[in-house]
Amino acid sequence: MSVSTRRSDDGQVLMIQVHGRFDFSTHQAFRDAYEHSDAPVKEYVVDLTHTTYLDSSALGMLLLLRDHAGGDVASVVIENCNADVRRILSISNFEQLFSIR
Amino acid sequence: MQMCDASSPSLTSSSCSAFAEACTVNLLIAEDSHGDRMILAALLRRLGHQVYEASDGLEAVAMFVKLEPDIVLMDALMPTMSGMDAARRIKALAGTRFVPVIFITSLASEREQAGCLEAGGDDFLLKPYSRVILEAKISAYSRMLNLHRSVMQQRDQIRTQNEQMLSEQRLARRVFDNVAHTGCLDASNIRYHASPLSIFNGDVLFAAERPGGGTLIFMGDFTGHGLPAAIGAMPVAEVFYGMAAKGFGAADLLTEINQKLRNILPVGMFCCGALFEADGKQGSIRVWNGGLPDGWLVRVNGERVAIPSMHLPLGVQPPERFDVTMELFPAATGDYVVLMTDGFPESCDAQGERFGEDSVRQVLEGLDAGDHPFDALMARLQAFTGHPDPADDMTLCCLEVGIGGGVTDVAESTPESALSGSGSWHCVYEVRDRALADFNPLPLLLHICMEVPGLRRKSGDVYTILSELYSNALEHGVLKLSSEWKKTAEGFSLYYEERMRRLSDTQGHYVRFTLDHEPRVEAGRLRIRCEDSGQGFERQENTMGARAASVHEYAGRGMGILKRLAKEVSICGSGNCIEIVYDWEFPAQGATSQ
Numbered sequence: 001m002s003v004s005t006r007r008s009d010d011g012q013v014l015m016i017q018v019h020g021r022f023d024f025s026t027h028q029a030f031r032d033a034y035e036h037s038d039a040p041v042k043e044y045v046v047d048l049t050h051t052t053y054l055d056s057s058a059l060g061m062l063l064l065l066r067d068h069a070g071g072d073v074a075s076v077v078i079e080n081c082n083a084d085v086r087r088i089l090s091i092s093n094f095e096q097l098f099s100i101r
Numbered sequence: 102m103q104m105c106d107a108s109s110p111s112l113t114s115s116s117c118s119a120f121a122e123a124c125t126v127n128l129l130i131a132e133d134s135h136g137d138r139m140i141l142a143a144l145l146r147r148l149g150h151q152v153y154e155a156s157d158g159l160e161a162v163a164m165f166v167k168l169e170p171d172i173v174l175m176d177a178l179m180p181t182m183s184g185m186d187a188a189r190r191i192k193a194l195a196g197t198r199f200v201p202v203i204f205i206t207s208l209a210s211e212r213e214q215a216g217c218l219e220a221g222g223d224d225f226l227l228k229p230y231s232r233v234i235l236e237a238k239i240s241a242y243s244r245m246l247n248l249h250r251s252v253m254q255q256r257d258q259i260r261t262q263n264e265q266m267l268s269e270q271r272l273a274r275r276v277f278d279n280v281a282h283t284g285c286l287d288a289s290n291i292r293y294h295a296s297p298l299s300i301f302n303g304d305v306l307f308a309a310e311r312p313g314g315g316t317l318i319f320m321g322d323f324t325g326h327g328l329p330a331a332i333g334a335m336p337v338a339e340v341f342y343g344m345a346a347k348g349f350g351a352a353d354l355l356t357e358i359n360q361k362l363r364n365i366l367p368v369g370m371f372c373c374g375a376l377f378e379a380d381g382k383q384g385s386i387r388v389w390n391g392g393l394p395d396g397w398l399v400r401v402n403g404e405r406v407a408i409p410s411m412h413l414p415l416g417v418q419p420p421e422r423f424d425v426t427m428e429l430f431p432a433a434t435g436d437y438v439v440l441m442t443d444g445f446p447e448s449c450d451a452q453g454e455r456f457g458e459d460s461v462r463q464v465l466e467g468l469d470a471g472d473h474p475f476d477a478l479m480a481r482l483q484a485f486t487g488h489p490d491p492a493d494d495m496t497l498c499c500l501e502v503g504i505g506g507g508v509t510d511v512a513e514s515t516p517e518s519a520l521s522g523s524g525s526w527h528c529v530y531e532v533r534d535r536a537l538a539d540f541n542p543l544p545l546l547l548h549i550c551m552e553v554p555g556l557r558r559k560s561g562d563v564y565t566i567l568s569e570l571y572s573n574a575l576e577h578g579v580l581k582l583s584s585e586w587k588k589t590a591e592g593f594s595l596y597y598e599e600r601m602r603r604l605s606d607t608q609g610h611y612v613r614f615t616l617d618h619e620p621r622v623e624a625g626r627l628r629i630r631c632e633d634s635g636q637g638f639e640r641q642e643n644t645m646g647a648r649a650a651s652v653h654e655y656a657g658r659g660m661g662i663l664k665r666l667a668k669e670v671s672i673c674g675s676g677n678c679i680e681i682v683y684d685w686e687f688p689a690q691g692a693t694s695q
Binding site: 056057059060061063064067090091092093094096097 | 409417
């Protein structure tokens with residue numbers, strides 16, 4: 001399973017973990033991870049601890065998640081990026097749209 | 102559309118479905134015993150199959166060629182040519198077509214039975230054969246045949262569709278080329294690598310000469326591949342070339358491109374891009390990088406300046422949040438600017454190792470005087486990947502900055518509009534207060550002048566005159582900046598910082614253009630008067646000695662350009678007003694006309 005999800009105990013935070021390569025092949029699994037959440041989610045956390053690689057279509061998927069979560073008022077956190085992943089996020093200046101930690 | 106539908110192959114051809122429903126096959130029986138052959142043939146005919154009979158291997162091969170049966174039932178031992186030899190021939194003749202060959206044999210030893218299969222047989226039945234098993238085998242093989250045929254048909258369909266797609270791509274490429282053309286990418290100071298089909302990898306590269314001189318280069322990399330990326334590139338090309346020809350600056354282009362892409366691209370699709378503007382006269386370059394790898398300024402003095410991505414890619418932010426701030430660098434003749442898409446540093450060697458940004462930096466740092474960064478980068482990449490041809494999805498562009506090249510004649514090649522324009526007119530246009538900071542009136546003024554057909558060929562001249570007049574009025578008249586500052590590196594940034602600061606307070610100021618055009622026979626005269634709210638020459642000279650230098654500087658540089666282009670140049674008022682007369686005429690009959 002390349003994408004796994006977990007809810008915080010109070011149900012308000014949806015944690016999405018991506019394993020291995022985060023690219024177009026992950027597209028459907030990543031969408032399913034947040035589109036079918038039944039209860040409302042206040043914050044999304046994309047945990048990239050186990051993500052080895054991220055390409056531009058993954059950047060597009062992150063934008064889709066942000067849009068789904070409310071666009072400019074969305075609360076989407078990207079965390080635990082390795083150096084390569086972090087570099088790709090920085091080149092595209094995604095810090096301006098997501099909180100990356 | 103009709104043609105397209107008719108030519109595309111359909112998966113269920115009628116022969117295939119008929120074959121599947123009735124489950125009848127064309128059988129070839131090769132059996133030297135007349136009695137056995139008759140019994141077998143009668144049995145199979147009763148089951149509804151079409152049966153052909155051969156009495157030896159040689160005849161079987163000949164009938165196979167002529168009748169193309171679906172399945173062959175073969176006796177192993179026959180005179181003239183044995184069943185095994187016939188099976189080998191038939192399999193060779195069938196090629197990629199699947200023709201099951203089932204041996205019917207009385208050969209008892211396992212080795213002999215295995216020999217039947219080694220000869221290319223697919224199965225065997227031992228004599229005396231059971232009718233039930235024979236029937237079951239034939240229907241099993243006809244199912245396999247069916248499956249094999251549909252796989253083959255799908256393969257052919259995929260092949261045809263792939264060929265169709267490639268030819269569509271070639272056609273689309275031609276349409277795209279007409280919209281995007283090469284602009285001035287073929288100019289001697291630009292070197293680039295872009296794969297012919299790179300547009301289908303989402304990479305675009307455009308270059309245009311600005312009407313008054315100077316170069317604009319846009320490099321983009323759309324998310325995704327194929328058609329969506331190519332379609333997104335079309336409006337970008339239109340905006341880029343359309344606005345560049347009308348005299349809009351880089352910031353206006355970026356704003357427009359971003360807004361257009363934001364409107365047409367679905368969320369999640371965007372365009373990483375960089376726009377680079379070299380001013381032919383001011384000795385400066387401006388770069389905006391949103392999402393591309395570091396660009397580089399390779400200075401003739403040995404300095405290497407990275408131009409990192411400072412912005413979100415195009416098409417992500419709504420217009421009100423889009424940041425169009427450009428990085429400004431002083432530049433000298435012989436400096437190079439290098440831009441690349443991520444395919445360049447992402448290129449891999451045979452072991453899957455990335456070329457990497459560090460290698461780019463090393464190549465640029467290791468350049469000797471006289472080395473061209475483009476050649477050095479391409480050579481290093483080639484050595485790294487071991488492939489003579491670079492990958493399809495990378496674009497590299499390198500521009501050699503040429504300062505003071507003067508006015509170019511690009512506009513001479515601008516195609517004539519079919520509409521006849523206005524000949525005699527007068528107009529006054531005043532930019533005042535805050536608009537001085539936010540608004541660039543040049544495209545509008547140029548547009549008005551371009552309504553005169555004869556002036557269209559002179560858009561370069563007209564733009565240069567307007568832009569010289571406007572920047573003089575704004576920077577030296579209204580903002581009271583001294584171009585003396587721009588002579589040193591510190592002064593250069595001071596100049597632009599001050600320019601920015603002073604632009605925030607332009608209340609009560611104005612720059613007024615008065616344009617007048619009168620037609621003549623096959624010719625015309627354009628008068629442009631540009632007046633500003635500044636103090637003008639004389640009072641400047643009297644009150645502030647330091648600023649006198651700017652006047653002389655202006656008189657030396659800008660005035661030179663104006664005098665070269667215009668018939669008359671006169672300074673009026675207190676020096677805060679310049680008037681020029683520009684005459685044009687149609688080329689004489691027989692001369693080259695555009």
